[in-house]
Amino acid sequence: MSDLSQKRLCKKCLLYDFPQAQYFTHLYEYIDSLDDDRKVDEIEYDKRLNICIACEDYFQGMCRICGCFVELRAIIGENECAAPNKKW
Structure with a gap:
């Protein structure tokens, strides 16, 4: 195996490998770790989630x-809805 393929080896990258609900903890930790300037404000976030x-x-x-x-897509300011008619 090359050095590159060894670096890409992930021992736990599938959701079903995590104990139940632990992947949500990781998701929220990731959201919390984002720089504030990348996130929308709380009002916009709630609006997007409700949509x-x-x-x-x-x-x-x-x-x-x-x-x-x-929850991840909606928090990042530069993201938009994935629907063809862009709901937000």
């Missing part, structure tokens, strides 16, 4: 269009 939750393509915290966790 996602009401969307027909929302399923258990994920977007069926792009497969993202909506």
Whole structure:
């Protein structure tokens, strides 16, 4: 194996490998670690999440269009809705 392929080896990168709900902890830790200048304010974040939750393509915290966790997608200011008609 080359050095590059060894560096890419991930021992726990699939969600089902994590104990139940631990991957949500990692998601929230990642969100918290983002620089504030990359995040939208709390009002905009709540607005985006409410739009996602009401969307027909929302399923258990994920977007069926792009497969993202909506909480992560919605917090980052430069992101937009994945739907063709861009709901936010």
